[in-house]
Amino acid sequence: MEKRIRVLVAKPGLDGHDRGAKVVARALRDAGFEVIYTGLRQTPEQIAEAALQEDVNVVAMSILSGAHPHLFPKVVNLVREKGMKDVLIIGGGVIPETDIPALKEAGIAEVFTPGTPTSDIVDFIKANV
Amino acid sequence: MSNEKIQAGLDKYNASVEKATAKFPERPNLPEQRLYTPLDIEGTDYADEIGFPGMYPYTRGVQPTMYRGRFWTMRMYAGFSTAAESNKRYRYLIESGATGLSCAFDLPTQIGYDSDDPISEGEVGKVGVAIDSLADMEVLFDQIDLGKVSTSMTINAPASVLLAMYIAVAEKQGVPADQLKGTIQNDILKEYAARGTYIFPPRPSMRLITNIFEYCSKNVPKWNTISISGYHIREAGSTASQEIAFTIADGIAYCEAAIKAGLHIDDFAGRLSFFWNAHNNVLEEVAKFRASRRVWAKVMKERFHAEKPKSMMLRVHTQTAGSMLTAQQPNNNIVRVALQTAAAVMGGTQSLHTNSRDEALALPTEESVMIALRTQQIVAYESGLADVIDPLAGSYYVEALTNKIEKEAWEYINKIDEIGGAVAAIEKGYIQKEIQDSAYKWQMDVESGAKTIVGVNKFQIEEEPPKGLLKVDASVGVAQCKRLAEMKSKRDSDAVKAALADLKKACQDENENLMPHILSAVRTYATLGEICGVMREVFGEYEAHVNL
Amino acid sequence: MDIAEELLKGNRLALSRAITAIENEYDEALDIMKKLYPHTGHAFVLGITGPPGAGKSTLTDKLAKAYRAQGKTVGIIAIDPTSPFTGGAILGDRIRMNSLTMDEGVFIRSMGTRGSLGGLSHKTADAVKAMDAFGKDIIFVETVGVGQSEVDIVKAADTTMVVLIPGMGDDIQAIKAGILEIGDVFTINKADHDGADKLVREMNMMLDLDGMMTDWRPPIQKVIASQGEGITETIDNIEKHFKYISENGILTKRRTERSKNEMMDVLHNNIGSYITKKLVETGEMDKYVEKIKARETDPYTVVGNIMKDMLK
Numbered sequence: 001m002e003k004r005i006r007v008l009v010a011k012p013g014l015d016g017h018d019r020g021a022k023v024v025a026r027a028l029r030d031a032g033f034e035v036i037y038t039g040l041r042q043t044p045e046q047i048a049e050a051a052l053q054e055d056v057n058v059v060a061m062s063i064l065s066g067a068h069p070h071l072f073p074k075v076v077n078l079v080r081e082k083g084m085k086d087v088l089i090i091g092g093g094v095i096p097e098t099d100i101p102a103l104k105e106a107g108i109a110e111v112f113t114p115g116t117p118t119s120d121i122v123d124f125i126k127a128n129v
Numbered sequence: 130m131s132n133e134k135i136q137a138g139l140d141k142y143n144a145s146v147e148k149a150t151a152k153f154p155e156r157p158n159l160p161e162q163r164l165y166t167p168l169d170i171e172g173t174d175y176a177d178e179i180g181f182p183g184m185y186p187y188t189r190g191v192q193p194t195m196y197r198g199r200f201w202t203m204r205m206y207a208g209f210s211t212a213a214e215s216n217k218r219y220r221y222l223i224e225s226g227a228t229g230l231s232c233a234f235d236l237p238t239q240i241g242y243d244s245d246d247p248i249s250e251g252e253v254g255k256v257g258v259a260i261d262s263l264a265d266m267e268v269l270f271d272q273i274d275l276g277k278v279s280t281s282m283t284i285n286a287p288a289s290v291l292l293a294m295y296i297a298v299a300e301k302q303g304v305p306a307d308q309l310k311g312t313i314q315n316d317i318l319k320e321y322a323a324r325g326t327y328i329f330p331p332r333p334s335m336r337l338i339t340n341i342f343e344y345c346s347k348n349v350p351k352w353n354t355i356s357i358s359g360y361h362i363r364e365a366g367s368t369a370s371q372e373i374a375f376t377i378a379d380g381i382a383y384c385e386a387a388i389k390a391g392l393h394i395d396d397f398a399g400r401l402s403f404f405w406n407a408h409n410n411v412l413e414e415v416a417k418f419r420a421s422r423r424v425w426a427k428v429m430k431e432r433f434h435a436e437k438p439k440s441m442m443l444r445v446h447t448q449t450a451g452s453m454l455t456a457q458q459p460n461n462n463i464v465r466v467a468l469q470t471a472a473a474v475m476g477g478t479q480s481l482h483t484n485s486r487d488e489a490l491a492l493p494t495e496e497s498v499m500i501a502l503r504t505q506q507i508v509a510y511e512s513g514l515a516d517v518i519d520p521l522a523g524s525y526y527v528e529a530l531t532n533k534i535e536k537e538a539w540e541y542i543n544k545i546d547e548i549g550g551a552v553a554a555i556e557k558g559y560i561q562k563e564i565q566d567s568a569y570k571w572q573m574d575v576e577s578g579a580k581t582i583v584g585v586n587k588f589q590i591e592e593e594p595p596k597g598l599l600k601v602d603a604s605v606g607v608a609q610c611k612r613l614a615e616m617k618s619k620r621d622s623d624a625v626k627a628a629l630a631d632l633k634k635a636c637q638d639e640n641e642n643l644m645p646h647i648l649s650a651v652r653t654y655a656t657l658g659e660i661c662g663v664m665r666e667v668f669g670e671y672e673a674h675v676n677l
Numbered sequence: 678m679d680i681a682e683e684l685l686k687g688n689r690l691a692l693s694r695a696i697t698a699i700e701n702e703y704d705e706a707l708d709i710m711k712k713l714y715p716h717t718g719h720a721f722v723l724g725i726t727g728p729p730g731a732g733k734s735t736l737t738d739k740l741a742k743a744y745r746a747q748g749k750t751v752g753i754i755a756i757d758p759t760s761p762f763t764g765g766a767i768l769g770d771r772i773r774m775n776s777l778t779m780d781e782g783v784f785i786r787s788m789g790t791r792g793s794l795g796g797l798s799h800k801t802a803d804a805v806k807a808m809d810a811f812g813k814d815i816i817f818v819e820t821v822g823v824g825q826s827e828v829d830i831v832k833a834a835d836t837t838m839v840v841l842i843p844g845m846g847d848d849i850q851a852i853k854a855g856i857l858e859i860g861d862v863f864t865i866n867k868a869d870h871d872g873a874d875k876l877v878r879e880m881n882m883m884l885d886l887d888g889m890m891t892d893w894r895p896p897i898q899k900v901i902a903s904q905g906e907g908i909t910e911t912i913d914n915i916e917k918h919f920k921y922i923s924e925n926g927i928l929t930k931r932r933t934e935r936s937k938n939e940m941m942d943v944l945h946n947n948i949g950s951y952i953t954k955k956l957v958e959t960g961e962m963d964k965y966v967e968k969i970k971a972r973e974t975d976p977y978t979v980v981g982n983i984m985k986d987m988l989k
Contacts, residue, residue, distance in 0.1 A: 003701045004764070004791065014236035014252050016325015019365045019452070022565050023572045025677055029765035034789045039673055039772040040325050041240075043248065046778045050771065053778075053785055055693040065236055066491070066601060070251030083690050094456075096491050097594035114456040114489045115585040117576045330903075557730070672735070672903065677767045 005033045005129050007058040010047045011040045012075060015065035020092060024060065027118035033125070044071055048078035051087060057129045060121070063093040073106035080107070088128050092116070135168055158579045165525035173528060178423065182518045186426040188419050188531070189519040190477040191442040196515035201473075202480035203505045204281060206448065208233035208258035209492050210605045211612075212268035215258040219273060221495065225502060229311075231281040231482060232269070233257030234291070239326040241287045241661025244609040253606035256492075257283070261609070262656045264616045266294040267301065276304040280311035281356070281446065281480075286328035288315040289337050290660050293648040296349065312353035312402060312446070315341060318379040318551055319358045321671065322560045323365035328661060331552050333636075333668035337643060338383060339390040342397045344644035353402040355383060356446060359421075363406035364452045366568020369413050370534050372406060373421040374541035375551070375560050377428060381542070382551040384433055394433045398440035405478070407469040408450045414469070415521050416530035418445070418476025423531070424538050447478040454489040458584040459595060462486040463500055470508045475521055481505055491598040558676035565677065613656070620654040628653045629663050636667040680705070681712035684811055689784065692811045696786055699803045710803055713810035718932075720752070720809040721919060724834030725819045726859075731840040732866040733819050734773035736902040736911075741777055743912050744815050750782040752808035752816040754801060756830070759789040766790075770819060784808065798829040799942045802935075805833075831859060833935055835928060836918045838862045838911075841880070843872035857883055860895050861922075862914045868899035868907065893921050952987065 009025045011018055018040060025035045036054050038047070051059050059079060063071060072091050079087055091103065092112035100111045110124055146163070155163070162169075173179065180186060183193035192198070205227050208215045219230050234257040237249035243261050244253045253259050260266055270280075275298065284291045292313050296306050317334040320327040327334070338355065345354045359367075359376035367375065380401065387397055405421065408414050425443035429435040449469035454462045463486050473481050483501040485493030493501070509515050521527045541563075548554045555561070574580040581587045628650040635646040650660050680698065683691035695713070698706040723740075725733050734755065741751045755770035768787035777783045786804065790797050801818060808816050820830050831837045839860035865876055880897050896914045900907030922928040956962040968974045 004766075004789065014240055014242075014248065014326075015256070016320070016327075017364075018325060019568050022677060023366075023569055025767060026565075026569050027572070029677075029760065029767050030763050032764040034759075034766045034768055034787075036768045036771055036787050037675065037677060038775060039675055041248075042775070046775065049778050050785075052690055052693055054768075054771075054787060055690075055697045065252055066255040067251035070603065094489065094491070096598050096600070098598070115582075117586075118572060119576060669904075672773065675769055675772050677769055 005058065005125060006036065006054060006056040007033050007060055007125065008036045008038065008047065008051050008054060008056045009060050009062075010038045010042045010050070011063070012042050012044055012047055012061050012071040013063055013065055013067040014041055015063060015067070016040055017064045018062070020064070021062040024062070024092070024118055024121060027122065028060075028125070031122040031126075033122075044074040044078055047075050048082055051079055051084060052082045056087065058088045058090065058125055061089075061091045063091070063095075066094070068093065068095055069099055069102065072103055072108050076107035088125065090121070090124070092121075132168060132171065135166055139166060139168065158574075165529050167525060169525050169529040170532065173532060178532075179522060179528070185430070185438070185441060187422040187442055189522055191422065191444055191479070195477060195518045196474070196509070197518065200509045200515060201478050201505075202229040202279065202446075203227055203502060203509075204229035204231045204279075204446065204480045204482050205498060205502055206231040206233050206281075206283065206482045207498065209235075209256070209599075210254040210258065210601050211609060212258055212260065212265040213271075214254075216269055216271050216273070218495075219269075222498070222502070223273070223278070225499065226506065227502060229279045229281060229480060230273070232283065234282070234284055235259045236326065238291075238657060239284060239286070241290075241328050241657060241665070243613060243656050243658030244606060245613055246658055250606070251603075253609050254601050259605075259609045260291065260294070260657060261613045262616055262654050263294050263297050263651050264654060265612075266291075266298050270295075270298050270302075274304075275299045275302055276308050278310075282311065282313050285314050285317055285320050285324075285326060286334065287657060287661050288313040289341055289644060289647050290651065290657055292341065292349075292352075293644065293651040296648060297651050306349045307351070309349055310351045312356050313341070314358060314404070315355040316358045316379065316404075318382060318555060319361050319376070321555045321673070322362060322375065322379075323367075323564060324358075324361040325673075327671045327673075329664060329668040330671045331556070333664070334671075335383075335386045335552070336390075336639065339387045339392070340642045340644050342387050342400075343390070343392060344642055345400065346392070346396050350400075352400065354397070354400050356402050356404045357383065358404040360404045360406045360448055362564060363408060363450065365564050366452075366571055367564045368567050369408065369410075369417040370537035371541065371563060371567060373417060373424065373534070374538040375545075375564075376403065377421070377424055377538065378542050378545045378551040378554070378560075380425065381428060381432070385550070388433075394429070394435045395437045395440050398429060398433070398435055399437060399442075402479075403443050403445040405445050405447045405473075405476075406450050407447050407473040407476070407478075407481075409453050409465065409469065411468055411472040411475075412521070412524075412527055413530060413534075414472035415476045416527050416534050418473070418478065419519070419522075419527075419531045420534040420538060421445070422477075424535055424542075428542075444479045446480040446482070447473040447476075448482040449473070449484045451484050451488055454484060454486070455582060455585050456489040457589065458592065459486045459490060461584055462489070463504065466501060467504050467508070470504055471512065471514055474508055474514050475519075477519060487595065487598060490595055491600065494597060494599045556674060558674040561674065562676050616654060617656075624653040625650075625655045625659070628655055629659060632660065633663045633667060636664055681709045684709075684713065684807065685716060687812070692784060692807060693786070695807045696788075696804045699800050699807065700788060700791075702800075706803070710806065713806060716810040717806045718809065720805070720813050721815045721836075722805055722809075722834045723815060723817050723915060724831030724837040725817055725840060726821070726828070726831045726837065727840030727864075727866075728842075728845060729821050731842045732902050733821075733840050734770040736840060736864065736866055736900065737770075737817050737819050738774040738777060739902050739905055739908045740912065740915075741774070741783060741817065743908050745780060745782055749814040750812065751777075751784075752805075752811070752813035753777075753783065753785040754788060754804055754808070754816065754818045755785065756788045756790060756797075756801065756818070756820040758821060759791045761792075764792065784811070784813065798833060799939075799946065801830045802833055802939060802942075828859060833938070835922065835931065836861045836915055838864055838915065840864045840866050841876060842867045843870050843876045857887070861893070861918045862911070863895050863897040864907075864911055865897060865899045866902050869901050873899055892925075893918065952983065956983070 025037050028035045090110045091108050179188050182190040207218050236252045238260045242249050244259050345352045357380045359372035363372040422443045426441040429441040449466045485497035485501045487497045545554045632646045635641040680691045680695050757768045759766040766789035898911050965979050
């Protein structure tokens, strides 16, 4: 059997800072995952639909613009509405500590803030998929 | 001392080092060469390569007296929420001694969408101020005399529209366009390569830029029409050499486009400005600033045959490195910013924005912004770094490093020439890939411990979550949409329609300068989204090249 | 859920899960394929191959949009290489097709080549069948034209389009030789770059020299995919080719060949894994390997004996 963990790496919203998303994408690849990279300016609807078509195990999103309280929960809802109950949804970026409980409440499994080693993200995915 | 004597001394020294390191090994991950001597800059001709401030090749600075005359412009990048909120922050900064304004726009504005566009949801007023129309711009500069202040606007793809709005506000204040001072970033190539807020494909984008060059050279002559930016390339993860190399390659592409459009190099080159990052490695940064001036001067003189000295001067705005701020122990960032400021000042910047300690967490609070501004003032007035011109010149290390960075920059510029110029190199994904590789290497070095970031991978502590962060309320978006709707109901919609139709026609004629048409549209209170919508229709949109 | 049943009802998640089962070689994949098979055979399969950087995904995006405008539904399978060192992959084709994501008539699936020896073409063929059974009118299979397994994949298509770009220097010589024989339709993308006409001339010359040429001479179309130029003509070429193979019995022949290959693939796979499993379970595998290593016997004799046993 040739199972691979599949991860959708997406940048919801309009911010163009994709250094983090790209570094994470490469680190996940080097950890042996299949990474579907969808690039900038993805709407929550596009992210959820891509997650469905690619049947990913994980949706990993990055936002640096402060739009996370609006966009992250929206993606979670859309993904779940499509029947993907078990997809792990994680987020990262410039996210104040105080916002994290609400994001977790909304279904974001973990939030990775600046300074997180990519190996933490890899470990988290391996432990939770 | 002759070179032989120095060499003999060096040999003796190296022998002693060998003994010393056998006993006390050096720290790992250091640069290979531990010591620099006159031998390392043996081939550097002082008169040709280093020279004097205000003289070719401008290695030591672009003005003859540098900060002995006047300090750099202390320009604090700010803007968030609504125009009214940002106006308050600008007036606070001016009262605190800031000498220039720097406007941050929110993402919908930067990408040419109105606040009520569905795609703007969640983003309105977040990373900057939301500007939908001239009405917002009027509020943004309320009670600020545009004849006196110099304003820098971080705006790229829709730069022409925001500049037109600024000109229109000035008109209403009674300030003629030829008195306006400031800068628009207007650097689309680095948006494709590193920053991501592009709209149109390269060809029409380059046309818009040359239209602005031409229009401003006649009507807004004191305006810096472009800020060719390495800042974001560095933020995206490039090295120091890559930062200046890719940016100068972009600069070459803009010059070529303008020349192709029929402009003469000396008519616009003096209004080109640059934008560097001030990163953590102080001496490397100083060398980078010096090398960049030398490379640009040579490019202008040898490649474009510029004749006016002003055309050959690389004038630069600098911002301290946002990506080097840590979310951990955020007060440490004050120290980082101070060192970065020292680097920019010893590097000879013309203006500087210093980041605030809390920017890895959120938008800066007023208190944090004050500390960042005070940092510049302390370096200016107390440190002595600004008292003598180019104080690190003649350091064996700094001169050797300046040479090395220059050499590496030329190698990249030549490679990009081979590919067919910066536009082709971006379309092929070459520049993006180089940046990504450097970013990945940096991250892996931090994770392996080869690079130490204090508080991140060493000297960590348990921390309480920081308090008092600035948050932009979601209600800002709602309020802004309401404001927009009210404005739309009051304007003369026939005039708007006519202006947009006229703009569309102008877009379709490649020989037409779009600036007057955009200005007319702006005056009717046509919105940014409407104006960019017309251009999107005619020009299409850029599709990113990703090559991971 | 019953994946096959749901898929046939038009459930997109079921289609997605079916492809995962195929890719991961889940046991249930076999049952799914059995149920789907009667519903296949309707889609037109277009293989798209060419060197990295040729703009295949952008071209696929534009072609898919053109077919959508004709009211046809589209499935896209985009294959990217898996890193042989880490087993991971960046599947980045989708990024060029982001604007298709929200079109319900389009389904895009990215696949990594993973480590499979020859198994890739088999899996891709099954993924195509899943999309076919789902009701897609046209299915694109996009691969980097470098390895043999990729060539095998596009060979399984009804029509194969080879995408080249000017200015690739010597690389293209090697590629051209390998893929010339599989191209039914040629596309020269980025035709606004220097050297496009030269490349067209070279291609024509190579086709002139091709002694194996049938009545169908592969057309060569210049395209600027990013600007949508030459897309209509490309679709024309594809349709002409399809008409040609339909009318000359070639399509039937190709599809018969494909059915045979499918059966043989399944046969080989099953027999292979059956034998392997048996040898491992009985512990014979290790014994044989030890003996071969010690040069007490050789692989040829061992296999001969195994075959004799099995076929008794």
